Amino acid sequence: MATLTLIRHGESVWNLENRFTGWVDVELSPKGIDEAKHAGEKLAGMHFDHLFTSVLQRAIDTASLALNAARISDLPTTRDLALNERHYGDLQGLNKADIGKQYGEEQLKIWRRSYDIPPPNGESLKMTQERVLPYYHAEIEPMLKDGKNVVVVAHGNSLRALVMHIEGMSPAQILETNIPTATPFHYEFDTEMNLIGKRDTLW
Numbered sequence: 001m002a003t004l005t006l007i008r009h010g011e012s013v014w015n016l017e018n019r020f021t022g023w024v025d026v027e028l029s030p031k032g033i034d035e036a037k038h039a040g041e042k043l044a045g046m047h048f049d050h051l052f053t054s055v056l057q058r059a060i061d062t063a064s065l066a067l068n069a070a071r072i073s074d075l076p077t078t079r080d081l082a083l084n085e086r087h088y089g090d091l092q093g094l095n096k097a098d099i100g101k102q103y104g105e106e107q108l109k110i111w112r113r114s115y116d117i118p119p120p121n122g123e124s125l126k127m128t129q130e131r132v133l134p135y136y137h138a139e140i141e142p143m144l145k146d147g148k149n150v151v152v153v154a155h156g157n158s159l160r161a162l163v164m165h166i167e168g169m170s171p172a173q174i175l176e177t178n179i180p181t182a183t184p185f186h187y188e189f190d191t192e193m194n195l196i197g198k199r200d201t202l203w
Contacts, residue, residue, distance in 0.1 A: 010035035022088035035182035040069025049148035054083040063153040082135035085155035089122025115171035129161035
């Protein structure tokens with residue numbers, strides 16, 4: 001059996017300001033730092049063989065803070081932009097409430113949560129999934145097949161893309177799925193990559 005642990009980064013300064021972040025490399029807020037440390041406390045006593053993160057600092061810092069809190073050191077680590085947050089295009093840096101007022105709350109929800117409708121000059125969740133899943137199949141899945149325990153620290157939408165695949169969700173189901181910040185959840189697989197258990201899954 002192998003365990004895949006997924007963690008969304010802690011609150012960033014732009015999460016706090018309710019701004020679309022995407023690929024902009026912002027740092028964790030003070031609350032996000034505390035969240036990351038608390039996530040690490042939940043990992044205490046667990047064994048991991050490899051860490052994967054995006055190349056964005058908020059994910060890298062969350063991983064570092066969490067593993068330090070869990071007293072896990074010297075963990076082999078791979079960072080890749082395939083795990084980056086969804087790119088929000090022209091919306092990056094803009095306040096979500098302002099976008100809701102300008103375009104309507106329904107359009108805002110579509111841009112934020114729909115599967116295949118991208119914001120202007122940005123990525124849809126489907127497009128994000130098209131870069132996340134090949135990376136997952138090529139780099140992460142082989143480790144799980146070998147019985148290794150893997151932790152992935154990434155972003156709301158790159159993790160939604162993974163969760164949709166792992167749980168076999170429909171586009172309608174993923175529309176209503178939100179991944180909370182800095183909350184570890186775990187999927188357990190057999191050597192044939194059959195999902196045999198999940199823990200701390202909040203939806």
